[in-house]
Amino acid sequence: MHKLYATYGSGNCYKVQLLMHQIGIPFTVKNIDVLKGETKSEAYLAINPNGKVPFLSLENGETIGESNAMLQHLAHGTHLTPESHFDRIKMFEWMLWEQSSHEPNISPARFMIAILPELREANKDRIAEWQQKGNKALGIMNNYLAKHDWLAGEKYSIADISLYGYTHVAHEGEFDMDQYPHIQAWMARVAETPNYISMPEIMQDLLKAA
Amino acid sequence: MHKLYATYGSGNCYKVQLLMHQIGIPFTVKNIDVLKGETKSEAYLAINPNGKVPFLSLENGETIGESNAMLQHLAHGTHLTPESHFDRIKMFEWMLWEQSSHEPNISPARFMIAILPELREANKDRIAEWQQKGNKALGIMNNYLAKHDWLAGEKYSIADISLYGYTHVAHEGEFDMDQYPHIQAWMARVAETPNYISMPEIMQDLLKAA
Numbered sequence: 540m541h542k543l544y545a546t547y548g549s550g551n552c553y554k555v556q557l558l559m560h561q562i563g564i565p566f567t568v569k570n571i572d573v574l575k576g577e578t579k580s581e582a583y584l585a586i587n588p589n590g591k592v593p594f595l596s597l598e599n600g601e602t603i604g605e606s607n608a609m610l611q612h613l614a615h616g617t618h619l620t621p622e623s624h625f626d627r628i629k630m631f632e633w634m635l636w637e638q639s640s641h642e643p644n645i646s647p648a649r650f651m652i653a654i655l656p657e658l659r660e661a662n663k664d665r666i667a668e669w670q671q672k673g674n675k676a677l678g679i680m681n682n683y684l685a686k687h688d689w690l691a692g693e694k695y696s697i698a699d700i701s702l703y704g705y706t707h708v709a710h711e712g713e714f715d716m717d718q719y720p721h722i723q724a725w726m727a728r729v730a731e732t733p734n735y736i737s738m739p740e741i742m743q744d745l746l747k748a749a
Numbered sequence: 750m751h752k753l754y755a756t757y758g759s760g761n762c763y764k765v766q767l768l769m770h771q772i773g774i775p776f777t778v779k780n781i782d783v784l785k786g787e788t789k790s791e792a793y794l795a796i797n798p799n800g801k802v803p804f805l806s807l808e809n810g811e812t813i814g815e816s817n818a819m820l821q822h823l824a825h826g827t828h829l830t831p832e833s834h835f836d837r838i839k840m841f842e843w844m845l846w847e848q849s850s851h852e853p854n855i856s857p858a859r860f861m862i863a864i865l866p867e868l869r870e871a872n873k874d875r876i877a878e879w880q881q882k883g884n885k886a887l888g889i890m891n892n893y894l895a896k897h898d899w900l901a902g903e904k905y906s907i908a909d910i911s912l913y914g915y916t917h918v919a920h921e922g923e924f925d926m927d928q929y930p931h932i933q934a935w936m937a938r939v940a941e942t943p944n945y946i947s948m949p950e951i952m953q954d955l956l957k958a959a
Contacts, residue, residue, distance in 0.1 A: 608842035632818035639848045
């Protein structure tokens with residue numbers, strides 16, 4: 540069975556859990572507590588020298604880092620990978636954009652506001668910069684979703700799962716989602732897809748595994 | 750003919766130019782001067798609302814943002830895309846890692862040291878953080894390349910082109926490349942691939958186009 544190393548509350552970990560739940564891939568989870576420094580432990584670095592979560596150990600012994608590479612492997616050949624070549628290129632584009640322009644701003648702002656608020660005051664200038672850049676990213680998504688139901692082609696795909704991970708918790712980083720009605724409508728569509736499971740629901744597995 | 754919007758000295762732009770040169774895809778370039786604020790001009794934002802370079806306008810009228818998505822489209826079906834599914838997953842993993850852990854540290858350090866040194870003093874703490882994280886990334890690459898000739902599978906591919914873009918100019922950000930002999934050997938292998946062209950050579954096209 541595949542084994543996912545993950546930490547509670549991480550949007551990058553949730554993406555992978557959501558996909559496996561939606562397409563019915565059984566997996567176990569191992570809780571790695573980032574706040575306790577467990578990603579930097581000797582034991583974990585022996586598993587993943589990059590020292591990050593999520594990290595996926597496949598049942599054939601291979602491993603994959605990078606949440607969006609996991610999505611591409613696990614969804615390969617399923618209805619959640621776009622069929623046409625160019626829709627897959629748009630999927631890659633959104634996933635690369637997520638890692639370069641979206642997650643690096645929304646995730647740390649949320650982390651220092653909602654997860655470790657004791658860091659907030661000392662980092663207020665950086666948080667302001669992340670919020671400014673994160674709002675730019677959300678504006679781009681909102682404009683795109685004004686004209687399209689889904690991000691890559693005409694159907695729900697792993698491009699949507701990738702962007703949903705941190706977008707649906709952006710309000711925890713004090714991003715005003717009322718500014719983005721088309722994102723809100725898209726998030727409601729995602730939550731209605733078959734076998735959808737929320738972050739708190741599936742993260743319960745991690746607490747049980749801890 | 751494809752049209753690439755690019756800026757002089759950008760590793761992300763060079764990747765795409767290098768690939769097109771190596772596989773013989775004709776293209777024109779349009780110089781967008783980031784330092785003069787041209788990526789934020791109304792005219793450019795009408796072309797690319799994300800306000801970044803590179804940006805690729807295909808001859809069929811479609812467009813692609815994100816340098817690594819351009820590489821995947823342009824190399825599709827060529828010898829520079831790995832043949833096996835899992836080698837392609839490793840290629841995605843390296844490209845996503847490049848955008849999340851490598852380029853965001855090496856590129857801004859290089860920018861404020863070599864391209865706009867007047868920013869250096871005011872940003873010395875950020876530069877130190879980028880150098881620390883960039884060295885961590887280079888260490889991971891170096892360890893991998895101690896055991897592998899190429900990044901994704903047994904052959905040179907767009908995963909190598911993607912990482913080569915900023916790695917080969919990292920010394921301009923005062924990264925001490927003598928620490929990374931396996932990266933140096935790999936860079937020498939890249940420079941010996943058929944139809945290789947250096948950044949200064951191909952960037953001449955941009956100056957002519959300006």
